[in-house]
Amino acid sequence: MIKEEISKLYFENEKLVNLVPDKLLKWATKVMEENWDNAKDDESRKKVEYKIYHTLAVIQAGWDIMTQIKSVELDKSTGTIVCLFHDIGRFPQAAKSNSYIDEVSGMDHAQVGAEMIKKENFLIDNIEEIIEAVYWHSRKEYLGENIYAKFGLFQEILNRGRLKYLIF
Numbered sequence: 623m624i625k626e627e628i629s630k631l632y633f634e635n636e637k638l639v640n641l642v643p644d645k646l647l648k649w650a651t652k653v654m655e656e657n658w659d660n661a662k663d664d665e666s667r668k669k670v671e672y673k674i675y676h677t678l679a680v681i682q683a684g685w686d687i688m689t690q691i692k693s694v695e696l697d698k699s700t701g702t703i704v705c706l707f708h709d710i711g712r713f714p715q716a717a718k719s720n721s722y723i724d725e726v727s728g729m730d731h732a733q734v735g736a737e738m739i740k741k742e743n744f745l746i747d748n749i750e751e752i753i754e755a756v757y758w759h760s761r762k763e764y765l766g767e768n769i770y771a772k773f774g775l776f777q778e779i780l781n782r783g784r785l786k787y788l789i790f
């Protein structure tokens with residue numbers, strides 16, 4: 623991968639461009655590019671790259687869920703932003719520490735991600751729900767009412783192949 627491919631991968635996806643406000647998509651790809659640039663070594667850069675592809679896969683999985691499972695009634699734009707942002711904290715984690723394991727890196731990637739988004743002060747609907755969804759997406763369970771937090775956790779569970787814990 624070369625750096626220029628990162629935003630290309632995201633901006634050539636028409637559905638993504640239509641569902642996510644430009645400012646947010648630009649910010650997400652900028653975070654990816656900066657951490658790709660700042661990766662401390664080749665192994666770290668590979669980990670950043672992996673998450674760039676992983677995020678796209680999660681966005682696709684999110685669309686599948688939102689369109690195929692009738693009980694999931696989410697705003698598609700908000701749901702897509704949750705998928706796009708869910709692992710945003712992984713990029714600085716991979717670039718700095720060469721590890722995805724929160725205990726090894728000393729970083730709670732979900733908390734870091736939520737804080738990164740908060741700092742941007744995005745003026746969009748449902749931003750609080752989105753931040754909460756990112757914060758909770760890697761926890762064991764979420765008992766609140768925020769459907770986007772349930773959706774974020776659902777995505778994570780899907781990734782881990784732990785379908786028996788489905789919560790929708």
Ligand SMILES: [Fe+2]
Binds near residue numbers: 731759
């Ligand atoms: Fe995650």
